[in-house]
Amino acid sequence: MKILKALTQEDTQKISISLAPLLRSGDIIALWGTLGSGKTAFTRYLIQHLLHRQESVPSPTFTLLQVYDTDLFPVYHFDLYRLEKPNDAYELGIEEAFIDAVSIIEWPEKMGSLLPAAHRLNVRIKVENTTRIFIFESTDSSWKERINSWQITL
Ligand SMILES: Nc1ncnc2c1ncn2[C@@H]1O[C@H](COP(=O)(O)OP(=O)(O)O)[C@@H](O)[C@H]1O
Ligand SMILES: [Mg+2]
Numbered sequence: 001m002k003i004l005k006a007l008t009q010e011d012t013q014k015i016s017i018s019l020a021p022l023l024r025s026g027d028i029i030a031l032w033g034t035l036g037s038g039k040t041a042f043t044r045y046l047i048q049h050l051l052h053r054q055e056s057v058p059s060p061t062f063t064l065l066q067v068y069d070t071d072l073f074p075v076y077h078f079d080l081y082r083l084e085k086p087n088d089a090y091e092l093g094i095e096e097a098f099i100d101a102v103s104i105i106e107w108p109e110k111m112g113s114l115l116p117a118a119h120r121l122n123v124r125i126k127v128e129n130t131t132r133i134f135i136f137e138s139t140d141s142s143w144k145e146r147i148n149s150w151q152i153t154l
Helices: 009-022 039-051 086-092 096-102 106-116 142-147
Strands: 003-007 028-032 065-069 074-079 102-108 121-128 130-135
Touching: 003 009, 003 121, 009 039, 009 086, 009 130, 028 039, 028 106, 039 065, 039 074, 039 121, 074 096, 086 106, 096 102, 102 106, 121 142
Parallel strands: 028 102, 028 121, 074 102
Antiparallel strands: 003 130, 065 074, 121 130
């Protein structure tokens, strides 16, 4: 487990950018946190970094999914807040995404038991005024190793 405290949005950006080199296709990044905790902000910084540009990264609040083609792997950015039932996630292409893309999922609780444990990194975001506490943990052995070897200074 790794706990990082972002005092500013710039810190959130640093954390999200430093996660980028650890990503591999097939990974699932589950972002757990209340409305306004920074799930989209964290994802936006990460995707802009992977795209090497400040491209607009809209919140998939209504579309439920935005797909980006990066040099290394496609990135599927899900916002499942409006998903009515876990099975509806199949229509969004989760099966393909989980095989060879990097899936970043806001509101992963909406997937229920369809959310795989394999290749999954959990990111829990806690809010304290403008501070965001990021807790990174996983039950996946590869992610455990990656979290342990992750070097970051804020
Ligand atoms: N340290 C911080 N890191 C990220 N966002 C922050 C931070 N401090 C304040 N914010 C604000 O919190 C909000 C996060 O919104 P958003 O990323 O859309 O949340 P979510 O997707 O979890 O609903 C933004 O308005 C952002 O400006
Ligand atoms: Mg969001």
